[in-house]
Amino acid sequence: SLVEQFYDLKQINDEFRAYDFKKNLEAKEELIHQAEVLTENADVIHSFRVLQELHHQWRELGPVARELREEVWARFKAASTAINKKYQEHFEKQKMREQENLAAKTLLCEEMEAIDTSGLNSLAKWDEQTKAVLEIQAKWKTIGYARRSDNEKIYERFRAACDDYFNKKTAFFKGKREELTDNYKKKLAMVEEAESLQESSDWKETSTRLAELQKKWKTIGAVPHRYSDEIWKRFTTACDAFFKRKKDEQGDMRSEERENLKSKKAIIAELETLDSEEASEGIIDRLNALAGRWNSIGFVPFREKDTINKAYRKLIDGLYDKLNIERSNRRLEGYNASLEQLEGGGKGQLYDERDRMTRILDRMRNELQTYTNNLGFLNISSKSGNSLMREMERKKEKLEEDIRLMIEKIKLIDKKVEELNSKE
Template identity: 30%
Template sequence: MSTHDNLPKADGNEDNKTKTLEDKLENPVSEATESASETQESQEGKPKEITKVEESVEDSIPAEASPVSEDLPNDEVEEESVESTETSPVVEDIPNTEVEKEEAVSPVAADDEVLNEMEEAVAKDSEDESKLERHDIEKKDYHAMNKDELISELRRLIKSEKIQAIKEHVEEIKTEFNAKFNEEVEQKKDEFLADGGNIIDFYYSTPLKKEFNSVYFDYKEKRNAYYQNLKKDLQANLQKRLDIIEELKGLLNVEENINTTYNHFKEIKERWHNAGPIPRDKYNTVWNTYHHHTENFYDFLHLNRDFRDLDFKHNLEQKLKIIERATELAQETDVNRAFRELQILHKMWKEDLGPVAKEYREPIWEKFSELTKQIHENRQQFFKVQDKVYEKNLEVKQEIIAKIVEVAAEHPKNHGGWQQKIKEIEALREEFFKAGKVPSNANEETWSQFKGAVRDFNRNKNAFYKSLKKDQFENLNKKMELIKIAEDNKDSDDFSVTTPLMKKIQADWKKIGHVPRKDSDRIWKRFKDACNAYFDRIHAEKNEANKEEIAAYEKKLAHIEALKELKLSGDPKSDLDTIKENISIWKTIGRVPYKKRNIESDYNKVLDNLFGQLNLSRQETEMIKYENKLSSLANQSDDRALRNEQNFLRKKIEEVHSEIRQLENNLQFFKHADDNNPLVIEVRKNIGKHKESLEVWKNKLKKIKQL
């Protein structure tokens, strides 16, 4: 960052006090000073100005963070003394010059907490400012991430961000990952102990944990390598600055033109500014030594006040620009960014600029101090608002913990109930992790309450499942008995006895309940294999028998198709004989597979169509078709079908009798009515139909009795 570019001008929003102060500070410049300035500028060009504050300030390392040297091992920072009389005079040796008087009102000596805090932040930041490019690094809500997401985010930071800028991010990720993993370890430990394990034998790890450790190790390796190199650079820069101090001391003994000496002095100042950071423990000593000899040089210049007044005027202009920028920062909404940039302004004020005329020193410092306090107050107000958000998050998390306690207080009596509770607890855990951060002073207690509530639930759950194991072992014994029955009978040829037995033990198996998980698949396979072996034999024999039924089915299909193409002659007697002949053929074909029994219905539909072409009564038609049905029933080996049909016919006869009685009773209500009454006619018509139907059912019953 060059220190000799102009700071940005104020945008017109600075308050009137600032403008008044600038007018007050600029107008009194004497004509002699202006003349001297013009003379000097004509000889050497305009004096260089300090830089514009860069916009890309570092967001990832707060001003209060420890300096780089604090991250190094204690034995890596060598203590090099710079306090010899040659290179580092003590502060008491500094003469009581005007420069010293200005420093008397600097932030180092000011008895003000805010200014002291800012000075400390500047001192810490000085060590690593040139190595750490300032830029924004988003700090995500690591609390809401799961372990996979935390590993991915850690890997991304290490790969894409500067290693010295992600310390806080990495430590937060590490804390969150370990908290989640430790919770998982506690749960597994409880389960291990509930299963009767010994605590000294407990060990738990996961691939995710090993992956995280590996990524975190990569971070430590990369970070250590960076700080090893940084230590070398800091020591080299320290030696460079000590050499510059020696060169500055020598200016007082050089016999040369004053203009040449002054140009040499400005070149030394430029090199000092670009010399780079040094170890923080050497910062104040080296800086005071440099300024001591700078003051000596200004004392040396008192013989030529033109040069001194020229520097005073330049420093005043630049400090007013710093005040303008601080005024803008006081309106900045990003308070952390404003605070970090304010550190840069203080560093420029202290390191890059020299003194101003005595009458302006206190007014401009008071204005800068006032703006510093305002920016600090803005930052503190932001933290107060943030604290309110954290307090709200704390309330939410306390409510979630209360819900977990409430859910854990209920003890279901079965597996399904506990599974539902487990889902509820898991949902509450997700809500807890997504609720956001809480105040730091309540974080540990809140986390402890959360873990305690979840642990209580897990203990109750484990106790329930432990009590189930006794029942599961009993169930295991019962199922082993069923397996023995199945394996003993799988080769039986007495299908009529064994088939009902095998079906019964299958039904019993479903009623027994759970067995230990480690045995479940094994015993189920044994039981299934034994049952399948038996039923596969039955199916194989049935398939052999079904070949004839399938052939009969195909023949009946062909017979139906032929009957559909049949053309009657028109002679009722001849056509009836033809139909009966086809029915006789149908009866001889044989049984069809049970699943194809609907073919009888298809056949009857074709017969209905043929009978419809004959001049036969409904009763005659029904009886002819019924004879065909009886023939089909008679071909079955089991006589239960005939018995069921007989019972069905008796039931239908009784139903028709009941209908006729009901209609005849209804007819009594119309005994005085005219015979031509439509209702009377309809009732008598229904009675006639039912009597005709009754005869049909009775004739069918006679037929089946003959069988």
């Protein structure tokens, strides 16, 4: 009958429906399992994207048994909520990091913009400041991105501050080269004038003019390194040539100078005897006494000065002045240790140190030349003249010793530079 057919069909339909519910439940439980696994995944971006696909698949599935629908959905929703929360937290943390990065980069921009280059008036100071700038740039690279809308702006600001600094540095070095070249031109003109005067016989006028040139020379700064020694040698050679001619033309030395020469020769004879004797207690006192006598004696004839002084120094070097040589060696060793520290900064710092030493050497040479000239002007016939001349002679000898030490220091620097060149 129709009723029986109806119930038969209904039973078949119920069986198919129960079967669909079962299959749908199995599929949804698999999706729930996948979602729950995703909650433990550290890659929240990947988890969120996979979750979207799981939701799409969930919507494509049919229903499950009515009594299970709420429970199944609640499980899937709980896993989805956990993933969505992690996803949200991830972007909140990222936003916070971007804000922190922006703040850190802003501080570096302000640090660059606050650099005052007005006080950077030497190569060494520029090198020191440039190291700090490079450290700031290195720190910038360690900071992550800011928000996209801010990242380009903050980078442009930082790059502008860096460009401004390096443009100023370039301008300084260009100005420094121009200054060195200008100083060279000025000193070259003075050299040419001194050379034109070295054969002059107008003793008074030329002496005054050369003294003026020597004084002016000290007011002019350094010249390019490759010309420094050459131009100084030309200038001093011309000045020395004139003053030597002046001395030679003024005739024999006064009798007092000849007597001084005899006295100094007598001291040298005593030193020769002392040098041949074995060291004994009290030798320092004897050396001090001889040195005191030597220093108390005035000038000797100009033509004999170098010979007698060299003979004296040769003897005293092995005795009394041996202490001074040891002290000089210790000073050189200490200076060599300081150079080893500069060596770590590269050739730039060594070149700066050499320029500084050369300027000091030029100044000492100028002072030495001034002492030499002034000694020629003094009236040695008076008592006060002799006293002043002895003091100036003492200072002159001290300057000569300091100049020798300075030359040794410059040689040490050159040796360090050669060692760095050989390593490159």
